[in-house]
Amino acid sequence: MQASTLAALKELALQCARSAGELSLKRMKEPFTVEYKTSASDLVTAVDKEVENHVIKMIQARFPDHGILGEESAHAEDYKQYDTLWIIDPIDGTTNFVHQQINFSVSIAVYHKGEGMVGAVYDPSRDELFYAVKGGGAFLNDRPLQVNRAVSLEQALLCTSVFWNKRAEQIGIDLIVKKLAGKVRGMRLLGSAALEMAYVAAGRLDGYVSMQLNAWDFGAARIIVEEAGGRVTTMMGTALPYDQKSSVMACNPTFYEELQHFLKSEQTDVPSQN
Ligand code: IPD
Numbered sequence: 717m718q719a720s721t722l723a724a725l726k727e728l729a730l731q732c733a734r735s736a737g738e739l740s741l742k743r744m745k746e747p748f749t750v751e752y753k754t755s756a757s758d759l760v761t762a763v764d765k766e767v768e769n770h771v772i773k774m775i776q777a778r779f780p781d782h783g784i785l786g787e788e789s790a791h792a793e794d795y796k797q798y799d800t801l802w803i804i805d806p807i808d809g810t811t812n813f814v815h816q817q818i819n820f821s822v823s824i825a826v827y828h829k830g831e832g833m834v835g836a837v838y839d840p841s842r843d844e845l846f847y848a849v850k851g852g853g854a855f856l857n858d859r860p861l862q863v864n865r866a867v868s869l870e871q872a873l874l875c876t877s878v879f880w881n882k883r884a885e886q887i888g889i890d891l892i893v894k895k896l897a898g899k900v901r902g903m904r905l906l907g908s909a910a911l912e913m914a915y916v917a918a919g920r921l922d923g924y925v926s927m928q929l930n931a932w933d934f935g936a937a938r939i940i941v942e943e944a945g946g947r948v949t950t951m952m953g954t955a956l957p958y959d960q961k962s963s964v965m966a967c968n969p970t971f972y973e974e975l976q977h978f979l980k981s982e983q984t985d986v987p988s989q990n
Pocket residue numbers: 787805807808809810811877878906907908909910928929930933
């Protein structure tokens with residue numbers, strides 16, 4: 717990919733992330749409808765949909781020949797036919813958006829032939845824009861980011877997604893993460909996977925693990941962690957897909973080995989994602 721194309725993608729991705737974040741903050745102060753998707757713990761608001769449409773319009777106005785994979789849009793169209801694909805989560809952490817009005821983010825990623833090119837995760841409440849361009853390093857606003865140096869399991873501050881709800885119990889993921897939680901210094905759960913992974917890139921967390929995320933949850937943050945010197949794979953240690961549901965682990969390369977060793981020594985098979 718030409719440097720000028722990459723620069724144009726970066727510019728638009730950052731614009732989309734900021735503009736989407738500002739729109740969600742504005743709408744948060746007004747009444748909005750909240751619906752259940754699959755259950756009372758799986759929410760979608762009118763703001764999620766409006767923000768996603770807003771981002772799609774911005775992308776289509778500039779790059780009409782690019783594909784888009786967004787959480788709130790129908791995925792009927794075959795996005796695989798496009799060389800360049802935008803993967804977007806308009807509000808990552810909808811439950812926080814509704815309840816806390818903080819700790820949510822916008823996630824915008826650009827992939828070219830399956831390879832991560834640009835990632836932007838914007839936390840509008842704190843005005844923190846985490847971003848990375850392939851080969852260009854990772855940044856928080858204008859500050860370069862670097863993952864933490866190696867720590868032992870006992871010294872690590874880890875972060876994970878939900879591990880105690882009914883669904884987690886059904887597929888057996890609660891036990892695996894509980895075992896890990898018993899080993900580390902602390903386990904955190906913010907409620908926005910994209911932000912949690914961006915915090916690994918920023919050195920605010922030593923690692924992030926999740927048994928099940930969607931492509932739009934990790935698409936951008938994965939690029940940011942990698943450009944900050946971290947390693948991101950599935951929890952089995954295999955390559956992360958760019959467009960499918962997957963387990964995810966993200967941390968610095970040395971701590972990664974220790975985490976993998978722990979998971980393997982516990983013979984923890986990561987259950988299927990379906
Ligand atoms: C959710 C958040 C949450 C994670 C869930 C995701 P959403 O995304 O990232 O942290 O635990 O698995 O679905 O639905 O709020 O965009």
